[in-house]
Amino acid sequence: MAAYDPDADPSHLQLRFRDGRPKVHQSAVTKGCSLGDHVEIGPRVTLREVTVGAFSYFESGGEAAYAAIGRFCSIAPNVRINALAHPLERITTHKIAYRPNEYFRWRQVDQTFLDERRANSVTIGNDVWIGQNAVVMPGVTIGDGAVIGANAVVTRSVAPFTVTAGVPARPIRRRFTDDVCDRIEALAWWDWPNDVLFEAVPDMAELPILAFLDKWEAYAPEA
Numbered sequence: 001m002a003a004y005d006p007d008a009d010p011s012h013l014q015l016r017f018r019d020g021r022p023k024v025h026q027s028a029v030t031k032g033c034s035l036g037d038h039v040e041i042g043p044r045v046t047l048r049e050v051t052v053g054a055f056s057y058f059e060s061g062g063e064a065a066y067a068a069i070g071r072f073c074s075i076a077p078n079v080r081i082n083a084l085a086h087p088l089e090r091i092t093t094h095k096i097a098y099r100p101n102e103y104f105r106w107r108q109v110d111q112t113f114l115d116e117r118r119a120n121s122v123t124i125g126n127d128v129w130i131g132q133n134a135v136v137m138p139g140v141t142i143g144d145g146a147v148i149g150a151n152a153v154v155t156r157s158v159a160p161f162t163v164t165a166g167v168p169a170r171p172i173r174r175r176f177t178d179d180v181c182d183r184i185e186a187l188a189w190w191d192w193p194n195d196v197l198f199e200a201v202p203d204m205a206e207l208p209i210l211a212f213l214d215k216w217e218a219y220a221p222e223a
Contacts, residue, residue, distance in 0.1 A: 016198050020054075028058075036071065049118070050081075053126065055190075066118050070126035070144070071190045080135045082122040087113065125160065126190040144185060145175060160185065176209060183213050 020037035024030060028045040036054035041047065043060040050064045053071035058064075064081035075081075086093035098114075100107035120138035124130075128142050131150035136142070141157040148154060149165025149172075158164050161181040163172045174181060189200065203212050 017194055022052075042077075053190075064122075066120070066138075067122040067124065069124045070128065072127045073124060074129045076130060076132040076134070076150070078133045079130050081124070081130075082117075082120070082138050083135050084117075085120075085138050126188075131165075144190075145181070147175065180209060180213070183217065187213065187217060189216070 022035035022037070022039040022041070024035070024041040025043045025045070027043045028041045030041065030047045032049040033047045034051045035041070036052060036056070038055045039052050040057035042058050042062070045058045045060065045062045048065040050066070051068045053069060053073070055071055056069055056073035056075070058075045059077040061078040062075055062080070067081050087097065090097050096103060098110040101109055117138070122136055122138065123141045125142060125144035125146065127145050130136070130148040131152065133150055134148045134152045134154065136154045140154050142148065142154070143158060143160030143162070145161040146158045147163045148158070148169065149163070151167070152165050152169040153167045154164065154169045159171070161175045161184070163175060164170065165172055176184070192200065200216060203215060207215065
């Protein structure tokens with residue numbers, strides 16, 4: 001029998017990749033959601049009409065509604081994305097005014113209120129880290145590579161690669177210089193195919209940011 005030749009039979013290369021199907025904990029609830037490859041939804045997470053990009057994950061106790069979340073996002077426990085804003089202009093802020101069906105028959109959900117909730121969706125870019133217990137309010141956009149500190153309440157949009165913290169959240173600093181941020185955005189490593197990511201992982205862990213950019217910009221893989 002001829003010796004195995006990996007160059008002639010590259011099928012073994014598929015063993016590099018684990019099963020990419022999303023993992024949703026049995027206690028989690030997802031309604032009307034779209035989950036990318038390798039997404040993980042932890043215990044007691046509730047998602048309603050949320051798109052989650054590949055490799056992103058929610059740790060336990062999180063909640064999100066009417067949101068688009070990019071790839072490679074790290075969402076810590078008990079994060080609230082697009083937290084419900086009760087109507088202040090009505091006689092009551094209680095949900096009896098917009099979800100009376102929970103208490104009475106023949107009283108329907110206030111469709112106008114629901115449509116306004118959907119219109120104030122949240123958009124979160126790629127490679128965003130949101131710390132434990134953070135709250136992201138309706139209508140906010142968080143750019144690629146941003147970091148949201150634990151317990152922050154995000155009421156305004158956050159620029160890419162900006163570290164933000166506090167109540168209400170304020171920008172603390174950018175992670176890198178403007179030039180480096182621009183180069184990362186242009187590289188868009190989060191869109192690389194799995195075989196390229198497999199090769200890049202050691203450099204992600206070991207190379208300084210400038211060395212990584214210099215090396216992988218020259219490679220310029222296509223998504």
